Amino acid sequence: MSLDLQITLDSQEILPPPFSIQRATLIQPLTVALTSPRIQLLILPVNSSKIQVSAVRESVRTVKLQSEEKKRNFVETVELQIGLKNYDPQRDKRFSGSVRLPNIPRPKMSVCILGDALHCDQAKEIGMEYQSVDDLKKLNKNKKQIKKLAKKYDAFLASEALIKQIPRLLGPGLHKAGKFPTPVTHADNIGDKADEIRATIKFQLKKVLCLGVAVGHVEMTEDELLANIMMSVNFLVSLLKKHWQNVKTLFIKSSMNKPVRLY
Known part of the structure; x- marks a missing residue:
């Protein structure tokens, strides 16, 4: 179970148990481990924002x-x-930094999974775009075709087992496009992972x-x-x-x- 919260607190205050945070000026986002569940917090000093x-x-x-x-x-x-x-x-x-927002800003953002057999089957079930290893091999490292693939989707996921094969199969194409895949395991829900990507924005x-x-x-x-x-x-x-x-x-x-x- 995971929850996304935004909490503002006095920078001198210590959170009560089960939190464990020392007195400090907290600027950067922190991940705070609770006994159960794990909650991600964005903690900022109370007067840090100049917009009301x-x-x-x-x-x-x-x-x-x-x-x-x-x-x-x-x-x-x-x-x-x-x-x-x-x-x-x-x-x-x-x-450069990325943050996951509480509400998905781009619900129609296209996400494709470069998947093993299990992940391709899961993608079919939820109507998600996918490319199998055989599909990637058919591109035959053709730069024009790889560029076309990178342009077709806004972001990519990839089965953990395939991540190391991506440079060999596709060369540096996805990396150059700033779309190198996010790894997913068989324990992950690929639909949720795609939504995580849709909810994440990057400042650079x-x-x-x-x-x-x-x-x-x-x-x-x-x-x-x-x-x-x-x-x-x-x-x-x-x-x-x-x-x-x-x-x-x-x-x-x-x-x-x-x-x-x-x-």
């Missing part, structure tokens, strides 16, 4: 109203747009001081979007060298509408 929940809720409301005024024939994604300052991508360490600083990441969609409730945005922002700030001093602007926007400022 009520203000973010108003911005979420505005974004949802914008999308309702002119309905599209697809579900608009809600993106968090970040502008940074006091950062030199050439000299400062480029941060490249050469420019702006980032954009999908944090939801317009059919989510206000509360669902709010929870995703707050967790995304607080996690991003935890990655930054000077935390909020490195944040210049924060906006949210749906695919077809104007950005709404958060900060």
Whole structure:
């Protein structure tokens, strides 16, 4: 059993048993082991956020109203747009980090499993895309075909037994595309694993001081979007060298509408 929670607490407070955390300023996400079950916590100092929940809720409301005024024939994604300052991508360490959000921001994200016989059978049962070892061998290390496979899906899972064979079967194609598979065992539920990937977002600083990441969609409730945005922002700030001093602007926007400022 696993639960996903977001808990905010005073940085000087010690959590009561069965937690075991020393007095400290907690910035980075921690995994806290309980007697039972195991709960993943994102723990941040109480005054760490410079955006108010009520203000973010108003911005979420505005974004949802914008999308309702002119309905599209697809579900608009809600993106968090970040502008940074006091950062030199050439000299400062480029941060990279992933966080699993409480609500899946991209439910239609396509995930394919590169599977052994058991995982291919399980994929068939739940209607999940899959490629068997024989399918991969048929690509015959053809770079164009491998690139086509990488482009067809947003992410990949792979049976644990196949992970070491992937470079031999496909070369560096998936790795170059930033889509090297996440390993799964026979004890894992591949549907749940695919949803974990759909719920996980990644912040990565490249050469420019702006980032954009999908944090939801317009059919989510206000509360669902709010929870995703707050967790995304607080996690991003935890990655930054000077935390909020490195944040210049924060906006949210749906695919077809104007950005709404958060900060």
